[in-house]
Amino acid sequence: MNWKEISPKILIISVIVLFAALMRLIPHYPNFTPVAAIALFAGAHLGKRWLAYLVPLAALFISDLFLGFHNMMIPVYLGFFLIVLLGTLMRNNIRVPYLIGGSLAGSLLFFLITNFAVWAFTPYYPNTLAGLISSYTMAIPFFHASILGDLFYNGLFFGGFYLVQQYYPALKLVNKE
Secondary structure, rough: HHHHOHHHHHHHHHHHHHHHHHHOOOOHHHHHHOOOHHHHHHHHHHHHHHHHHHHHHHHHHHHHHOOOOOOOOHHHHHHHHHHHHHHHHHHHHOHHHHHHHHHHHHHHHHHHHHHOOOOOOHOOOOOOHHHHHHHHHHHHHHHHHHHHHHHHHHHHHHHHHHHHHHHHHHOOOOOOO
């Protein structure tokens, strides 16, 4: 692929996603990050499925190069992979109720996957039903921040891109890129 093959739509979406990944590197309130919004946004707007998955996961990996790798990377990446999938389900039907629902579903999905992994693969909680419940219960304060961050950043990315599309109608082409 050469630079002439990259459309303005792919370029703008990729810049939004990479900017959001850079925001992960600056100090922030715990779990109030744009990463899940990156995944939902890319899934909804990048028409080439391979690109929809590659851009947010590559952005996540690049920021992890600076933040450091950890033993929960597989569940974290799986969670974001599934959030991209949620975004692809919204494709061609991006409406506020679906955006709110997709944002909340992504937050819940990520919460369930990552906290299950903490329970199953770390020594922090006993591998019992009580331990699993404790793992989820202890993560609730972080879950609130995730929900707020996901709603905020999804509103920012989807709303911002909608406004850009009003000025550049060529970007409204139905996800063929």
